Amino acid sequence: MTSKYRAAVAGATGYAGGELLRLLLSHPNIEIGAVTAAKSAGTLIGEHHPHLVPLADRLVEPTDVEHLAGHDIVFLALPHGASAEIAAQLGPDVLVVDCAADHRLVDPAQWRQYYHSEHAGTWPYGLPELPGQREILAGTKRVAVPGCNPTASTLALLPAVAAGLISADDIVVVLATAPSGAGKKLAVTYLASEIMGSASPYQVGGIHRHTPEMEQNLVACGATDPHVSFTPVLVPMTRGILATCTAKLSDPSITADEVYAAYQKAYASEPFVHLLPQGVWPQTQATLGANTCHLQATVDPNTGRLVAISALDNLAKGTAGAAIQCTNLALGLDETTGLSTIGVAP
Ligand SMILES: NC(=O)C1=CN([C@@H]2O[C@H](COP(=O)(O)OP(=O)(O)OC[C@H]3O[C@@H](n4cnc5c(N)ncnc54)[C@H](OP(=O)(O)O)[C@@H]3O)[C@@H](O)[C@H]2O)C=CC1
Numbered sequence: 001m002t003s004k005y006r007a008a009v010a011g012a013t014g015y016a017g018g019e020l021l022r023l024l025l026s027h028p029n030i031e032i033g034a035v036t037a038a039k040s041a042g043t044l045i046g047e048h049h050p051h052l053v054p055l056a057d058r059l060v061e062p063t064d065v066e067h068l069a070g071h072d073i074v075f076l077a078l079p080h081g082a083s084a085e086i087a088a089q090l091g092p093d094v095l096v097v098d099c100a101a102d103h104r105l106v107d108p109a110q111w112r113q114y115y116h117s118e119h120a121g122t123w124p125y126g127l128p129e130l131p132g133q134r135e136i137l138a139g140t141k142r143v144a145v146p147g148c149n150p151t152a153s154t155l156a157l158l159p160a161v162a163a164g165l166i167s168a169d170d171i172v173v174v175l176a177t178a179p180s181g182a183g184k185k186l187a188v189t190y191l192a193s194e195i196m197g198s199a200s201p202y203q204v205g206g207i208h209r210h211t212p213e214m215e216q217n218l219v220a221c222g223a224t225d226p227h228v229s230f231t232p233v234l235v236p237m238t239r240g241i242l243a244t245c246t247a248k249l250s251d252p253s254i255t256a257d258e259v260y261a262a263y264q265k266a267y268a269s270e271p272f273v274h275l276l277p278q279g280v281w282p283q284t285q286a287t288l289g290a291n292t293c294h295l296q297a298t299v300d301p302n303t304g305r306l307v308a309i310s311a312l313d314n315l316a317k318g319t320a321g322a323a324i325q326c327t328n329l330a331l332g333l334d335e336t337t338g339l340s341t342i343g344v345a346p
């Protein structure tokens with residue numbers, strides 16, 4: 001290929017948009033075109049993302065069809081609703097990769113129940129690790145990037161569901177998450193004095209909008225009528241998700257070694273899912289800035305439950321990294337192009 005694909009990033013001043021720009025700056029086949037936002041149109045990228053030095057002088061433009069025209073790829077890193085509205089105006093030939101939730105759910109009734117608005121439609125879901133999903137994403141012009149919490153829980157549970165090791169009617173997901181998952185706009189409304197040094201559950205009691213997305217993904221893994229009890233907990237870290245997922249074993253005699261072997265087999269050829277050595281448990285820090293999900297699983301013989309724990313960077317494998325992984329598949333590039341598995345530590 002001689003020329004590069006040209007990509008616009010809408011929502012470029014936000015957290016997901018900033019991470020998309022960071023990753024695109026080192027993508028060999030994609031160049032950055034328009035960068036757009038809403039009220040910050042007319043400002044410079046350097047005012048919002050001082051870490052993106054090569055883009056410091058780039059002007060932020062308004063998010064409309066006129067400014068998004070003329071690109072091969074449009075990344076949407078906008079709030080739900082705003083995303084569907086602009087997506088509906090983009091032509092069928094442009095690759096549109098939507099980081100918002102608008103096009104993830106299959107069932108319009110579930111969308112209305114959890115998002116309290118009309119459903120915009122369903123697009124190919126951007127979790128390539130789901131069975132058969134790479135074939136669906138190859139050559140597509142539309143991608144619905146998953147929510148960061150569903151990515152963490154799905155990757156933790158997929159091998160156990162696919163191998164029939166658990167019953168899916170009593171799955172519990174308790175997940176520690178960084179406030180950056182809420183986006184810049186919401187994160188600035190959190191008081192640092194309330195977040196630092198504290199852990200705070202939110203959306204408790206089965207009401208979090210990611211619950212149906214988690215269950216939809218488990219059906220795609222082979223589960224019948226799954227039920228997930230999901231409790232997220234805000235913790236004082238900049239980026240990262242640590243998901244602890246437990247479920248009743250389908251047979252209480254299943255051993256930790258059998259569980260580990262199933263996870264090894266399921267993820268043997270996955271470039272971004274990293275099963276840690278047996279007995280080593282995931283930590284968010286090791287995934288920061290990388291497009292990885294770190295995993296470990298065992299059994300709790302006391303309760304006859306599987307315990308699977310995943311860690312990922314909510315802005316990398318949880319959003320922008322996944323968006324680029326799916327873009328690579330949609331364009332027919334090597335899936336790993338421009339994406340790193342190397343984290344930052346300590
Ligand atoms: N943060 C995360 O970890 C994850 C985020 N996502 C999803 O990605 C999307 C972006 O999230 P995030 O970056 O965190 O949010 P931010 O609040 O950090 O950024 C939102 C961006 O959208 C722009 N924007 C806001 N309203 C409009 C509008 N009506 N029209 C055009 N642009 C608008 C903002 O521009 P301006 O500054 O000018 O207002 C800003 O650039 C959301 O749908 C979110 O749910 C998905 C998975 C994880």
Ligand SMILES: CC(=O)N[C@@H](CCC(=O)OP(=O)(O)O)C(=O)O
Nearest residue numbers: 100101147148149178179181182
């Ligand atoms: C800390 C925090 O608030 N995190 C967000 C995750 C956001 C996300 O994954 O994005 P979507 O809204 O696009 O689904 C939450 O739990 O709602």
